[in-house]
Amino acid sequence: MSNIVIDKNRCKACYLCINECPRNLIKISDSTNNLGNRVVEFCDPEGVCLGCAMCATRCPDLAITEVYRG
């Protein structure tokens, strides 16, 4: 199942990835990181992630550290 890995302490809450995801799987979470930002989280309960890596390509802070396609 395709998935992404988010390093939440790298996230600076620019939220550019949210608009890139063609399946709208990235959302603003309730938790904050050690920079005090409300970070994004990946929620894909139905396993529909394409593994297209558009979110990781867009992320300016390398917060999406790994993308797996399968």
Added chain:
Amino acid sequence: MMLTQVFKIPDSFRKDARYTFCPGCDHGVAVRLVGEVLDELGLRENAIAACSIGCSVTIYDFLNVDALEAPHGRALAEATGIKRARPDKFVFTYQGDGDFASIGLAESMHAALRGENLSAICINNTTYGMTGGQLGPTTILGQVTTTSPMGRNTEYYGYPIKIAEHIALCDGTAFSARVSLDTVANIRKAKQAIKKAFEVQMKGLGFGFVEILSTCPTNWRMSPQKAHERVQNEMMPVFKPGVYKDVLGE
């Protein structure tokens, strides 16, 4: 089911490094693309970066390459010295528009005119980012900055410089292109352009140059999303992306 990894942090990137750029700044994407290209061409061990002054200076904190700091604008003059002393090394610069096209315009143009075997990357965000958003050489007409509060007009401030076109006119240039980071498709094109600029140096063809249109959400006083819309709607009609010179002719 087999999983294949389609994205990872470049090996050229320092593992413990964290970007110090503002949220939504495209410097982060540009530095990552440089790292990915260094990985793909296998250049990391052999590369030396000449660093500029401005937000772009921090590249040596993020990329695991040898680096030397240059006085403001003189990155290409310093890179010329490094390359002439060690022609076996891969030498590149990573500069902002203020560094490349304002204080360092003479050094940059003459490096291209001499046909130095170097690669240069210039980030164009139409303002001086690090010092607080003053009017820069690439500020577009009508743009409000802290030193042009009524917007840039031609009577008082003159016209913006189109760097990629000027560098393409130099006979020593092997590759000159302008790319944008506004969409994922354009980020992928930007990576190809950076790769080309690095390859012309490896083949000894001359000066390789890429101008990258980037955002500065803090100094433009915009959200990261709005800043990317501005790149599309206001910057790209003035600074048209494209390949302006390519001696490989592909």
